[in-house]
Amino acid sequence: xxxxxxxxxxxxxxxxxxxxxxxxxxxxxxxxxxxxxxxxxxxxxxxxxxxxxxxxxxxxxxxxxxxxxxxxxxxxxxxxxxxxxxxxxxxxxxxxxxxxxxxxxxxxxxxxxxxxxxxxxxx
Amino acid sequence: xxxxxxxxxxxxxxxxxxxxxxxxxxxxxxxxxxxxxxxxxxxxxxxxxxxxxxxxxxxxxxxxxxxxxxxxxxxxxxxxxxxxxxxxxxxxxxxxxxxxxxxxxxxx
Numbered sequence: 001x002x003x004x005x006x007x008x009x010x011x012x013x014x015x016x017x018x019x020x021x022x023x024x025x026x027x028x029x030x031x032x033x034x035x036x037x038x039x040x041x042x043x044x045x046x047x048x049x050x051x052x053x054x055x056x057x058x059x060x061x062x063x064x065x066x067x068x069x070x071x072x073x074x075x076x077x078x079x080x081x082x083x084x085x086x087x088x089x090x091x092x093x094x095x096x097x098x099x100x101x102x103x104x105x106x107x108x109x110x111x112x113x114x115x116x117x118x119x120x121x122x123x
Numbered sequence: 124x125x126x127x128x129x130x131x132x133x134x135x136x137x138x139x140x141x142x143x144x145x146x147x148x149x150x151x152x153x154x155x156x157x158x159x160x161x162x163x164x165x166x167x168x169x170x171x172x173x174x175x176x177x178x179x180x181x182x183x184x185x186x187x188x189x190x191x192x193x194x195x196x197x198x199x200x201x202x203x204x205x206x207x208x209x210x211x212x213x214x215x216x217x218x219x220x221x222x223x224x225x226x227x228x229x230x231x
Contacts, residue, residue: 035220037167044208044222044223045167045210045212045222045225046222047219047220047221049218049219050218059217060218061219062124063219095167097166097167100172100178103172103214107155107215108214109169109172109214110157110169111169111178112166112168112169113167114166115166
């Protein structure tokens, strides 16, 4: 069974750094893109960007370029999303999701999704 | 960037009735459109890809149609577990991949 398991909830202060994780299992992690999606409280889904575990090729949404860094350690089937200086406006739930195995790298939809990591930034 | 617009924002439907949700793209995305369902407190779940192909395990009361810029998700005979928020997502022209703002289907 393809599964993505994300790290637990975080409570941080503005200005602090943070790295959350997403571990894949049940499939060949290195050959399927991993995307990150933000969901602010009571709001919809926002696509942040995508990373290819095989070579760490990364594509960011313009809205998130320079705000976060995506990385991956394919030796342990884990993708990461990190911030160097959190803001209160980063408070949200963050989901990782993987390219559906029957989709292509050009035309991809996402399945399954991780359970989400709640990030709360408050002084 | 392709902007996806969903309507209505909220749809009130009685159990057993059908629901029709719309998704419009700011430019043609061919049939490169997916639909996701999100229940409160849960992660999104893939329902439809290729505008009309049901994902594995999705009941046939869910159907998708459309191409180009106009798409529809129809849920026939709504069950209690179908009350949720539904999102469309285009994957024709990216980055960025873009989602619609969502349609909440609530119990009337």
